[in-house]
Amino acid sequence: METGKPGSSGSSGSSGSSGKGVPAPMAEERLGASRAERLSALAQRHGALVTLILVALAASIGFDTFATGDNLANMAVSSAFLAVVALGMTFVVITGGIDLSVGSLFALGGVLAAWGSRYGTAVALLLPLAVCGVIGLVNGVLIARARLAPFIVTLAAMLLARGVLLSVTDEGSTTYLVDETSFFARLGQDTLLGIGVPVWITGALFVMGAVALRRSRFGQYVYAVGGNEDAAALMGAPVARTKIAVYTLSGLCAGLAGALNAAWLVSGVTILGAGLELEAISAVVIGGTLLTGGYGFISGSLVGVLLLKVIQNVINQIGSLDSAYQQVVSGAFLAVVVIAQTWLGRRRRML
């Protein structure tokens, strides 16, 4: 995700004395503070990546079956869906919000896509996007305009989406199947250069997301709203519109992820998605995004997703361990990351 880094856009344009890597020492600044600042920023930005590499290395040494092509390809595809959900969640969390409805929207998206696939690929993709997008939009409007607490609005939306899902599947008893020969099913099943199509789609979405967050004006507003809402409003940022946009985006991402997942499974499985919102939030936070908002990056969320999936894979490889350890580990991870973030944040304030 080279696009995601601000410093990577060529050498700094500033002429004169200040060299590229060495900021000119300013009289106003305390150097010690800035060094601590840079260290903690480094830990926050790359901590997850370092952990991911270490865990992956340990796993490939420890288990012969880890670093095989099959296993990696499998992990990549199964990460893809969570990654798309986490992509939308990253935007929401950077604005200082939270979206607990994505798990239900993911399941709903899958069911709608499977149902719609009989009318062609366009319907199969557009129907879940439309429905989940509208639910996200309503979330955003209730949060930004009616000023309701995000967690309660999105919890209600979670319930609503689940209700809608049950009512279109005869209370969960009908599972719509996708015709395996259709183009829609191919989207989930085929591989390109040995890598599954969902992985390619996810990669493309992440590049787009990173560009939107880092290089577009909308992205700047997202950071500003999360960093200091009042200041953002005083600086003329469209606070309400930005919030509505991120919740809509999160709904769209969850719906799309569900649709792709249905194409992969060639059916709209109704019992999916429970707890997915927690996995997505964990991935985002582990990736270095602050739950208090204003700071974070798309690439981190991808690393967070991969880290969760690798840990899951390792736990599965250790035959004796139950897969439930995955939840304990990610919960503990979440707690540790949040404590570290709060602690680093407080230390900075004191410096």
Add this chain to the structure above:
Amino acid sequence: MLSVTGLSKSFPGARALDGVDLAVRPAEVHALVGENGAGKSTLIKVLTGVYRPDEGEIVLEGRPVRFATPLEAQRAGISTIYQEVNLVPLMSVARNLFLGREPRGRLGLIDFRRMHQAADEALRALGLRVDVRRPLRSLGVGAQQMVALARAVAADARVVVMDEPTSSLEPREVRTLFEVIRTLKERGIAVIYVSHRLDELYEICDTVTVLRDGRRVHTGSLAELDRLRLVSLMLGREMGEVRGKGRAEFTGAHRTSGEPVLEAIDLTVRHSLRGVSLRLRPGEVVGLGGLLGSGRSETARAVAGALPADSGRVLVAGVPVRTGSTPAAIRAGISLLPEDRKAEGIVPGLSVRENIALAALPGLSRFGLVDDARIDRVVDTFVKRLRIKASSPHQRVGELSGGNQQKVLLARWLAMRPRVLLLDEPTRGIDVGAKAEVRGLIDELADEGLGVLLISSDMEELIGGSDRVVVLRDGAVVAELTGAEVTEERLLRAIAAQEGGGPDD
């Protein structure tokens, strides 16, 4: 350049601005001064589009204007720098500078190279050289203030409003700021400068407008106005209706004796207090004088443990108290009536009875169970003694008048049997009758042997109620008036004295 005529703005229960006029010329630094509640901040908020005026007209460069949002005001050429830096600390310096007007290149994407270059140039023009890609919060407060200034100026501003820009700056940073203001002047930009620091005003400002109680009381050249006159205009003490007789009775009334019940030694808090010391004897009312922002509230809060002190000690009856801990201060017998009664004093949703019993609760219960009979007795005693008017002790405190809320708070602390009472603006925002009652109570309490520290912006109250007045300026004690020295004239002189010259006399 900018003129305002007959501006009025009311809030429920208060008229914040009452027909205020203000005219600012190009290349002029215009000081806007006034004490708390004078209407400065309301005026600024109307000018910058946060509030809409009820009446009156704003004319900018010959055209009448009306702003619905801060953004509209900025687009029209009025930029503001707030007391607290109002930027996004986690974003980079350049992103902060250019939020909402980033230079864009191909595909509508932000051109960071151009943005960083432009940001660097804009800051260099203000004499600041930093790596603009670093997060804003890694800069010192002064540098952050400069970035805010650069943002304000870069938006093609015609008028720049500065609301207490120096309150968190180091002296060296203040120098830089003043140089920038002079540059702005050369470019023909008008500056509206709000500050309480007289030295600064006289150094940088050309013209002054004094507001008091929502009205304009004076406009004119600052150089022609001497300090004493400026302070008396701000405090509204020109008519001089002094309670001379009453005062004499006071000083006679609580003749104090013995060892100090409270001693604060060298209290220092970054950016607000510089080595403040004071002593309070039992039965004595000591006033804290000074302008807004001189460190009066901070002194009280530091003594009460609500503001962690960087250094200094607090002793109650000779015994040291841990600083920075409210419970420790309360146990030692220090009670603080905070300035912001609504946010920090009362618990609005709880009843009168529960608010009074709140702090003393552990003492009024057995095995964690509330002893209602004892609470009723205590509450009853204080409701009668302080003449608290509530429909019943079960009425919610949020529904009471300001004066009665203040009495409830007093009752809360008196139920703790404190030895020291710190009263921060005890009569602000309460009606005349209740004011007199609260003042009477303060006297009574001192007579009973409490040490009272009184902070008040009401000059009459401060002079009339205090046996001694300690005068603060810029976070340090600059004078102490005792006995016959406790007069308005002496107080005004002490406040208005030149920096470094000591209290002139």
Add this chain to the structure above:
Amino acid sequence: MTEPAAPRRVPWDRARTPAFLQGYGVYAGVAVLLLANVLLTPHFLSAENFRTQAVQVAPVLVVALGMALAIGAEGVDLSVGSVMALSTSLLSLYLGYGPWIALIAAVVGGAAVGLANGSLIAFVGVQPIVATLALMVAGRGLALVLLPQLRDVRDPGMAALGSQDLLGVPHPVLIAAVLALAVGFTVRRTTFGRQLLAIGDSRPAARLAGLPVRRVLIVVYICSGVLAAIAGVLATARLQASDPTSLGTLMELSAITAVVVGGTPLSGGRIRIGGTVAGAVLIQLLTATLIKHDLPPSWTQIAQAVVIVLAVHAARERGKR
């Protein structure tokens, strides 16, 4: 139960109507639903039906009591569902040592989760939502680690708890009622309750008044954990099985709904135990009504989603998160 002690006459003017609705609307709702059911639903007025409804509502109510404490302190506890799962796992695991030991193990587990929540919130300064979210993930995982799949509970003690009754009142209902009274008493009559309300209403004022803010917050979340654990035991006794996979899912939402619908504002400072009881009953009745009229569960969920948004909107607290 925790309404202002002295019943004051409320002048019936328009301005007061929303506040009145917020405070007492829940009772009106329960009355309307009861009436509608009596008139429209066959066999509604049978003792058996009331018994079923009451037994079903008991666990939700017990969880809602703890949630009311957390919300009253201007927080929230999202980990309650996972605590129920953890509690059922521990119960099942320790049942071999006798029901009492198992019960103690379950409650200790709940208290431990609560202590973790409270410490994160009070000492580290993490927002309640985030802290309890972490424990929500970890708690369910731990429950599954301890007990990977559903296991039947065969214990006479637990069977008695689930199916027998005292003077015609089923045990779970009795326990829920006693707990409701106990929590109501705590809120109204103890030092802790008063301090809790003050902290929820105005944290700065509570701090300046020298209240032990951290200690109170930790105790609040421990209480919430313990109550959720007890609810887990009750639910296990009713099902006669331990099912850590699904027990307590979405429980946090039901509990928050009961509390908010019952008139306790999300902004803290007030706790209405009576309203919370009525709120839990209201949701149960709503579900039962829809089911009795052959409306599918999907409708219930949609209805509950709408009810909660309306209730929160009516309370209209301004808060982030």
